[in-house]
Amino acid sequence: MDEIPERLTVKPSWLITQLAVHARRLVFDGFAAAGARGYHYRILAALHEFGPASQAELGRRCRVDRSDVVTAVNQLVEQGVVDRTPDPDHGRRNKVTLTPDGVQQLRRMDQLLDQVQDDLLEPLSAEDRQTLTRLLGRVLAHHESP
Amino acid sequence: MDEIPERLTVKPSWLITQLAVHARRLVFDGFAAAGARGYHYRILAALHEFGPASQAELGRRCRVDRSDVVTAVNQLVEQGVVDRTPDPDHGRRNKVTLTPDGVQQLRRMDQLLDQVQDDLLEPLSAEDRQTLTRLLGRVLAHHESP
DNA sequence: CTATAAGTGTTGGTGCCACCAACATCGCAT
DNA sequence: ATGCGATGTTGGTGGCACCAACACTTATAG
Numbered sequence: 629m630d631e632i633p634e635r636l637t638v639k640p641s642w643l644i645t646q647l648a649v650h651a652r653r654l655v656f657d658g659f660a661a662a663g664a665r666g667y668h669y670r671i672l673a674a675l676h677e678f679g680p681a682s683q684a685e686l687g688r689r690c691r692v693d694r695s696d697v698v699t700a701v702n703q704l705v706e707q708g709v710v711d712r713t714p715d716p717d718h719g720r721r722n723k724v725t726l727t728p729d730g731v732q733q734l735r736r737m738d739q740l741l742d743q744v745q746d747d748l749l750e751p752l753s754a755e756d757r758q759t760l761t762r763l764l765g766r767v768l769a770h771h772e773s774p
Numbered sequence: 775m776d777e778i779p780e781r782l783t784v785k786p787s788w789l790i791t792q793l794a795v796h797a798r799r800l801v802f803d804g805f806a807a808a809g810a811r812g813y814h815y816r817i818l819a820a821l822h823e824f825g826p827a828s829q830a831e832l833g834r835r836c837r838v839d840r841s842d843v844v845t846a847v848n849q850l851v852e853q854g855v856v857d858r859t860p861d862p863d864h865g866r867r868n869k870v871t872l873t874p875d876g877v878q879q880l881r882r883m884d885q886l887l888d889q890v891q892d893d894l895l896e897p898l899s900a901e902d903r904q905t906l907t908r909l910l911g912r913v914l915a916h917h918e919s920p
Numbered sequence: 921c922t923a924t925a926a927g928t929g930t931t932g933g934t935g936c937c938a939c940c941a942a943c944a945t946c947g948c949a950t
Numbered sequence: 951a952t953g954c955g956a957t958g959t960t961g962g963t964g965g966c967a968c969c970a971a972c973a974c975t976t977a978t979a980g
Contacts, residue, residue, distance in 0.1 A: 798965080812965075813965090837967090838966090839967065
């Protein structure tokens with residue numbers, strides 16, 4: 629490989645965005661085996677953890693735009709992993725529900741993701757992995773709270 | 775803000791890619807003030823650090839695809855921050871050179887980026903910032919060497 | 921020396937992720 | 951009741967990363 633300008637390699641913003649490229653590639657390749665994408669996992673995870681929800685709710689919980697939730701839920705319905713029904717208590721709202729197939733799909737994706745985490749942090753000791761995770765969590769939380 | 779599924783917040787791949795979103799936004803907003811984009815900075819940095827280079831070389835050093843280098847260099851030439859001349863020793867190759875205006879632009883972007891680093895890692899102590907940078911560097915290097 | 925491989929610039933296209941504006945519709949608070 | 955905010959949906963934008971193909975040039979192998 630060619631040498632990278634030091635101006636870049638020294639900057640946390642570079643390290644984070646470049647590492648994110650590799651992380652997204654690993655995740656993408658993993659999910660490709662299950663015919664799914666990142667948005668799908670986020671939504672399935674939110675449904676499994678908090679139960680049925682409206683699309684707007686899903687969007688807020690998963691950091692996905694309302695309009696992108698529409699597309700993703702369309703695909704998830706098509707795959708039979710979620711159901712979309714009108715909310716009886718609310719004319720406009722939809723209720724999105726996880727199907728049994730969806731639960732199974734989520735478990736499969738969880739296993740794939742666990743492997744990805746391992747590949748991603750391969751060169752780090754268990755302790756370093758924990759440190760990195762903690763620091764990243766602190767920084768991310770700071771940029772989401774205000 | 776709404777609560778995020780724990781399945782996500784626990785995974786390094788999530789933390790990295792989400793934090794990258796914030797980092798890219800900060801960088802983008804900073805560069806917007808200078809009328810530039812991420813690719814522009816990478817290329818100017820490589821030219822300043824290693825001197826004039828071909829487009830293919832720039833692409834390898836900056837982790838930018840050859841075809842995207844074409845577009846970026848077009849814009850940089852338009853802005854007058856680089857020159858593109860045919861390489862006399864090589865029929866096909868171009869020689870891209872930093873202009874004095876380019877050096878000045880690079881310095882401006884450097885200052886903007888320094889501020890961005892500070893905003894990005896705001897909640898961390900100097901020591902934690904160093905730790906985080908070190909760990910990220912180790913992981914990134916691992917995914918680029920093989 | 922010649923056939924073949926490898927490198928270079930360029931065009932054009934793809935996909936993911938994030939985001940915005942606008943619209944019609946519905947619930948809620950004043 | 952009226953206006954305000956939330957909701958689902960459509961359609962579009964942009965940055966970044968990437969791929970395929972082409973014309974052409976240099977380097978390499980035989």
